[in-house]
Amino acid sequence: MSGTEDIRALEAELSAAIAAAADEAALEAVRVEALGKKGRVSLLMRGLGAMSPEERQTMGPALNGLKDRLNAALAERKQALEQAALSAALAAERADVTLPPRPEAMGSIHPVTQVMEELAVIFSDMGFTVAEGPDIEDDFHNFTALNFPPGHPARDTQDTFFMQPRADGSQMVLRTHTSPVQIRTMMSVKPPIRIIVPGRVYRCDWDQTHTPMFHQVEGLVIDRAAHMGHLKGVLMDFIAAFFETDEVRVRFRPHYFPFTEPSAEMDVGYSRDGETLKIGAGDSWLEILGCGMVHPNVIRNCGLDPDVYQGFAWGMGVDRLAMLKYGAPDLRDFFANDVRWLAHYGFSPLLQANLATGLS
Numbered sequence: 340m341s342g343t344e345d346i347r348a349l350e351a352e353l354s355a356a357i358a359a360a361a362d363e364a365a366l367e368a369v370r371v372e373a374l375g376k377k378g379r380v381s382l383l384m385r386g387l388g389a390m391s392p393e394e395r396q397t398m399g400p401a402l403n404g405l406k407d408r409l410n411a412a413l414a415e416r417k418q419a420l421e422q423a424a425l426s427a428a429l430a431a432e433r434a435d436v437t438l439p440p441r442p443e444a445m446g447s448i449h450p451v452t453q454v455m456e457e458l459a460v461i462f463s464d465m466g467f468t469v470a471e472g473p474d475i476e477d478d479f480h481n482f483t484a485l486n487f488p489p490g491h492p493a494r495d496t497q498d499t500f501f502m503q504p505r506a507d508g509s510q511m512v513l514r515t516h517t518s519p520v521q522i523r524t525m526m527s528v529k530p531p532i533r534i535i536v537p538g539r540v541y542r543c544d545w546d547q548t549h550t551p552m553f554h555q556v557e558g559l560v561i562d563r564a565a566h567m568g569h570l571k572g573v574l575m576d577f578i579a580a581f582f583e584t585d586e587v588r589v590r591f592r593p594h595y596f597p598f599t600e601p602s603a604e605m606d607v608g609y610s611r612d613g614e615t616l617k618i619g620a621g622d623s624w625l626e627i628l629g630c631g632m633v634h635p636n637v638i639r640n641c642g643l644d645p646d647v648y649q650g651f652a653w654g655m656g657v658d659r660l661a662m663l664k665y666g667a668p669d670l671r672d673f674f675a676n677d678v679r680w681l682a683h684y685g686f687s688p689l690l691q692a693n694l695a696t697g698l699s
């Protein structure tokens with residue numbers, strides 16, 4: 340190689356190789372072949388030292404120019420290849436956000452949440468709305484207004500968690516039931532009232548069927564002419580819808596609650612088929628809830644006239660309903676956060692409970 344002619348031929352050859360490089364690895368190979376330590380252009384430049392001064396004067400600038408142009412062409416081609424690789428990756432890895440979610444979603448709906456959703460669906464279909472109240476209650480709402488007289492032994496039956504006494508000596512409590520929301524509602528809403536109250540409640544207790552925090556749902560109807568027959572109808576319809584059965588056998592046993600008169604506990608009939616309980620019919624009885632006609636004192640305590648308004652109420656354990664319906668044997672597992680339990684007993688977050696296609 341001796342003249343600018345050959346340099347032009349070399350440039351044409353290398354430029355063609357650069358243009359033809361299909362990916363960055365191929366382009367790097369061309370760069371090494373041309374400009375690497377032992378590259379063809381590098382070797383020519385090393386040869387400059389052996390040339391005559393005249394020769395060097397033409398060949399020096401020619402080779403430097405070649406080197407600059409090749410570097411520029413390499414950089415340009417590299418950028419083009421990177422751009423093409425990026426476009427290809429974007430096209431290949433594009434996420435189609437219109438696709439339906441994968442079935443193996445990680446999270447699941449806790450059975451307690453599921454049952455609360457089901458209760459809301461069933462009772463809203465009957466014209467009830469959902470009401471809520473605070474977990475930390477005062478004595479008035481949790482006990483006094485509900486017709487628990489001060490010092491009455493019924494206060495002890497609830498294993499109450501008391502907060503530290505305040506300066507005035509009063510003590511807030513962790514609500515022992517959802518019934519205080521009856522009071523809050525009657526004191527703020529003009530009848531007719533039809534509410535259910537799902538929520539957390541607290542009692543100092545711990546065994547297979549008791550945890551210090553659990554869930555209740557309260558029901559309250561206040562109107563001018565509500566009576567026990569309505570109570571019975573509402574609860575029987577609820578059992579039929581919740582356990583998805585047409586056979587509903589219930590019985591009401593007289594009971595005592597300070598806030599209802601008369602008071603009852605409702606049992607549902609069931610039969611046992613091996614390990615599973617069939618709720619609805621059968622010769623055995625299972626206690627499901629407490630209920631009754633709202634005590635006139637309670638109505639009066641809320642500023643309503645018991646000669647005008649009356650109503651009925653009930654309260655039941657949500658966790659217990661979940662155990663019965665979905666067959667989980669130990670209540671403590673509900674709150675252990677074991678992902679295997681949650682995967683087994685949990686529900687798909689994508690399936691909303693509804694009465695048209697089924698609750699669960």
Ligand code: DAH
Nearest residue numbers: 516518629630631652653654
């Ligand atoms: N508050 C009661 C409890 O926890 C349950 C209850 C019984 C609620 C009868 C009611 C009712 O509204 O009428 O144990």
